[in-house]
Amino acid sequence: MALPSSQTTREWAVFTVVVGSRVYRAMLLTLVAIAAAPMLLGWHPYVIKSGSMEPSIAVGDVALGRPFAADEKIAVGRVYMFDDPSVAEERILVHRVVELRDDHTYTTAGDANGATDVTPITPDDVEARAILLVPYVGLPVTWLQTGRWVPLGIWLALTMAAFLLATRNVDGEPPKWTMRRLILDGLRRDTAAPGDGGTTTEGREGVLVRGGRSLAGLVAVCLVATTAFGTANAAFSGTTRNSGNTFTATSALLPYVAAVLADSPRGFWLLDETSGTTVRDYSQTYPNGPTSPSFQWGAPGALPxxxxxxxxxxxxxxxxxxxxxxxxxxxxxxxxxxxxxxSGGYLIGFENSTGANSGVADRTLLMTESGQLIVGEWLGLSRGTVTTPRSYNDGQWHQVVVTAAARSSFRQAVTIYVDGQQVASGSATAGGTLLISSGHWRIGEGNVDTNLFGTGTNVAFRGDLDAVSIYDRVLSAARVRAHWDAR
Known part of the structure; x- marks a missing residue:
């Protein structure tokens, strides 16, 4: 069997490169056309700059949005483009609507994030409903806007080469632009020197024309993209990890977040802030709560x-x-x-003020000097408490859940769970009624009965706290264990 000649190998290589370049050029121009053409219908394209909607919507994708009509209803589970209400400056988010709230606002979320967005939206915030996604075509725009010159330069060089090679004829292919070539040949015959068939001039002219056309095409693509395509963030606090379909609702959550939200907490504070002076309630029940020194953000979290x-x-x-x-x-x-x-400390409690020294406090969870956990509903000097038999000041993360059943005959059955297991139970009151009917939940520092530590009424916790949630009912032992298993 005869081996292919070097000329045949070269011809096949040229054929493969030219055809590949044409395929790439066609795909690129098609994607740009798909992204830009809906503008004729009044739709607007948004280049995605960040990744909270991954994997279904990635950085560099172009999301096409149909303008949101004034009388249109927001559909829970769909993706929308909207003004971010949590910041003063104008910023567009492309996130999914995940809940219609009782006050007729909407909770939104990024598919790849760990909790819902902090601030709910109204229909007035919505600019467009996401209809179509065009992958990859916005990457050069994101590189240009973020100053990533190396990938932008590589892409420009490779794309110019592909556009240039795509204009080349392969062996046996009929010439393109026949009329244009006849006119140019006629002009060259009139101006060429005797004996000069114009071959060199034609070669130079062909390369220059093709190269100029490639460069002009790329510049046009970049200018159209950067001027016509808006940009949008897809990075904020959100809930779900998308399972595939781009613009349909999904329900897979980060494990612990899913377990807590399944029990409809009245408040849920992940304590994931890295700066600022407030803590956010990710159940969207309460506005941001204030903090006071001394504490630090950004300690390693409890949930692997x-x-x-x-x-x-x-x-x-x-x-x-x-x-x-x-x-x-x-x-x-x-x-x-x-x-x-x-030295003991105050983990969580309910008090009648937000100051350092409240007048009264109850429903409190404390740690004793020996590291035991103690729950009490304080009634002045008359108090009933429930205490764990072992200590937990061992430098390890622990989950603690306290449940309090409905009061009966001025007494309340309290159960303490640690690390998913019941460790103590009993009555947390010694008689009388609760001191506080309205107040504030707090963590880290608060009031205790003077007799408890013998050191005054204000006690502070020294350690790390994470993922606080409160509920308007008794959690079952099975649900407590489910939270622990989802850590």
Whole structure:
């Protein structure tokens, strides 16, 4: 069997490169056309700059949005382009609507993030409904706007080469632009020197024309994209990890977030902030709550499969609900803690003010100097408490859940769970009634009965706290365990 000659190999190589270049050129121009053509219908393209909608919507994709009509209803589960209401400057988000709230606002989320967006939206915030997604075509725009010159330069060079090679004829292919070539040949015959058939001039002219056309095409593509395509963020706090379909609702959540949200918490504070002076309620029930020194943001979080950070306290407090609220007869609360302190401390409680020294406090979870957990509903000097038999100031993260059943005959059955297991139960009151009917949940610092530590009424926790949630009912042992298993 005869081996192919070097000329045959070269011809096949040229054929492959030219055909590949034409395919790439056709795909690129088709994607740009698909992204730009709907503008004739009044639709607007948005280049995605960040990744909270991945994997279905990636950085560099172009999302096409149909303008939102004034009388149009927002569909829960669909993706919309809207003005971000949480910032003062204008910023467009491309996120999914995941909930219609009781106040007729809407909760939104990014598919790849760990919780819902902090600020709900109204129909007035919505600019467009996402209809079509065009992949990759916006990448050069994001590189240009973010100053990523190396990938932009490589793409420009490769694309110019592809456009140039795509104009080349392969062996046996009829010439293109026949009339144009006849005119140029006639002009060259009139001006060429005797004996000069114009071959060199034709070669130079062909290369220059093709190269100029390639460069002009690329410049046009970039200018159209950067001027006509708006840009939008897809990076904020959100809930779901998309399973594939671009613009349909999904329900897969980060494990712990999913477990907590399944039990409809009244408030849910992940404590994932990295700066600022407030804590966010990701259940969207309460406005941001204030903090006071001393604490630090950004401590390593408690939940291995749920990325995020924790708050590190050394005397400060965080008020979870800044406006006073009532607490029902039956309730539960949950949080994660880590400490090595031997001075005791205040983990969470309910008090009648947001100041350092409230007048009265109850429903409180404390750590004793020995590291045991103690729950009490304080009634002045008359108090009933439930205490864990072992200590937990071992420097490890622990989940604690306290449930309080409806009161009966001035007494309330309280159960303490640690790391998914029941560890203590009993009555947390010694008689009388609760001192506070309306107040503020707080963590990190608060009031205790003077007789408890013998050191005054204000006690601070020294350690890390994470993922606080409160409920208007008693969590079952099975649901407590489910939260622990989802960590």
């Amino acid at each position: 499969r749920n990325p995020g950070t924790a708050m590190s306290f050394s005397g400060g407090r965080a008020i979870l609900n800044n406006s006073a609220i009532g607490v029902p007869n039956a309730y539960s609360y949950e949080l994660w803690f880590r400490t090595t302190s031997t």
